[in-house]
Amino acid sequence: MSLLVVGLSHRSAPVALLERVTVSGDALEKLLHDVRQSDHVSEALVVSTCNRVEIFADVDRFHAGVTAMSDLLSAHSGIPQDELGRHLYVHYEDRAVQHLFNVTCGLDSMVVGEGQILGQVRSALRLAQNQGTAGTSLNELFQHALRVGKRAHADTDIDRAGASLVGVGLTLAEQVIGPVAGKRALVVGAGSMSALSAATLSRAGAGEIVIANRTHARAVRLAETVGGRAVELADLPAELAKADLVISCVGAGTRVITAETVADAMRDREDGGLFLLDLALPHDVDPAVRVIPKVTLVDLESMQQAGLGAGAGDGGHAEAIGAVKAIVAEEVTAYLESERAAKVTPTVIALRSKAAGVVEAEIGRLMSRLPGLDTRMRDEVTQTVRRVVDKLLHEPTVRVKQLAAAPGGDHYAEALRELFDLDPKAPAAVSGVDVTAAEGTQDEGTEDTEAGR
Structure with missing residues (x-):
């Protein structure tokens, strides 16, 4: 059996297309099982984030594996193969291992060096383990990859090579609304990205942090970690009217924040503008909010268009990035030698x-x-x-x-x-x-x- 990767990321596809391909929840579980049940596939794992959707599989035939995985991505996204295929990439055996190690170290992220990908890869492995689609080969490979990622962050300054997407988003926000310190912030969602957003806002000195989530208990737990306040998702319109900065990270497939809701929130405001940071795929915020006066929307697509794609954050940190690349090369060699032996x-x-x-x-x-x-x-x-x-x-x-x-x-x-x-x-x-x-x-x-x- 051999390792095969078929996928697409911010490097190969526009965010609008990634939004249509990304999978989560029940859809992700179904994709996992569909891949595993394909002919010539013995193990399967899917990494699905806002920046990438990649299928990792242990296969006994290269061409048959590529065809099956490409067809499944097309079927699950509803995107015709002739359109989707132009954006897919394929890595096999040694190159597949190197690609995974690059990913876990943050070298392939939209913002180079961001550490959140480690948690996302760990979650992908845990899901595949729980669903019984990852066997010995993928378990050992991904455990090794996670160790490589930890080593890269511990032994180098790659963390400084680029902030997380949240950090970059807040930098853009400050260009519009001024320093985050003292501002009223609203975080929509209570997952891992929302937790990272809330923690980043807290460190930046936000005056008030409000967490809105469908499951109120989760909003309460997250709010307690940052000394914030939890509200029901139904309270979103009222909170929008008071917020200076909104970070939305739900990705449920529906517009959580509509243009109408934002327009109503802005109608009676007498103070400054509203900055919306949409870090979800599919998008949470209706792009139409951009036409509303005093409203600024930044999402993953606009970040990509602004140059936060491949290589973002590289400037001035070539030494750290070079050190991580050396670690990856060393670890790939060690892993492959171990596998061959x-x-x-x-x-x-x-x-x-x-x-x-x-x-x-x-x-x-x-x-x-x-x-x-x-x-x-x-x-x-x-x-x-x-x-x-x-x-x-x-x-x-x-x-x-x-x-x-x-x-x-x-x-x-x-x-x-x-x-x-x-x-x-x-x-x-x-x-x-x-x-x-x-x-x-x-x-x-x-x-x-x-x-x-």
């Missing part, structure tokens, strides 16, 4: 198992011919024969693992299988065998034998 393990176990079988058969035959041997002599003969076989197999099995870690190293495992007539897929060859014993143990006069991965 792991693939030879069943062959090594099969060889050790076959050798153990030969030893036991020959010891049994010898003992039947020498029935007079006492227990001590039997044990000594048995240990001597096993030690000889271990020493003979030690060097080739350790060496084949080292060679297998290099590109094309699977040929060495194939050679072992041919030379010794091994079948590592046979249950008798790989199950019921103590792996440590099968891979060799340190014995008197032998070197430490390399264990599995």
Whole structure:
């Protein structure tokens, strides 16, 4: 099986198209299961954020996998394949691993270096685990990717290379309404992006932070973390009339804030204007609000058009970005070497198992011919024969693992299988065998034998 990625992001598609493709909730779960149930797919995971929709799958056929995943994205979004296909990208095997590591480190984000993607990738993995679509391969890959992302943020200054989308949005807001400190802020939604928004507003010194959400209890919990106030979503019109800054992060597929509601809120206002930051996909705010006097709307699409796409936040931080790229290159090499070495393990176990079988058969035959041997002599003969076989197999099995870690190293495992007539897929060859014993143990006069991965 091999790793395949098919998807689209802010780098390959306009936000308007991403808005139509993005999936969440029940639709995301259905897409996950549809991919998993496709022919030639053994595992599936979907990363769906405001910046990207990507399907990761373990497949046994490249072209069939690409076709199936592209067709499913088209079917779920309702976008014809000839339109959607122009914006899709495909990564396979080594490049797929590198792409994932770039994503988790924030190198592929709309704002380079933002850390929120780590939580989004973790959520995608958790969903695939809960839905039973991620098996050993994707679990291990994504756990490794999350470690790489954490290392990048811990060991470099990539966090300074670009603020989160919230931070960038607030910078744009201050250009219109002045410093956030002391301003009245309204956050619509209570999910992870809303929590990040509320925390960012609190650090910026917002005078009042109001949380509006369909589930009032969640709004209350979030408001308590920032010393804010929670309201029902039905109270949104009244709160809009009092707010200076609104950040909306619901993404429910319907317009949470309509042009009519904003127009009514602005009708009786005598103070300054209203800045709306829409960080949701699909959009929460009706774009028609832009024609309302004293109202400014910034959404993901306008951020992209303003140059906050690929490479945004790079200026002055080339050193940090270069350091993260070096980490990614190192971790990709380590992961691929580990995977290649792991693939030879069943062959090594099969060889050790076959050798153990030969030893036991020959010891049994010898003992039947020498029935007079006492227990001590039997044990000594048995240990001597096993030690000889271990020493003979030690060097080739350790060496084949080292060679297998290099590109094309699977040929060495194939050679072992041919030379010794091994079948590592046979249950008798790989199950019921103590792996440590099968891979060799340190014995008197032998070197430490390399264990599995």
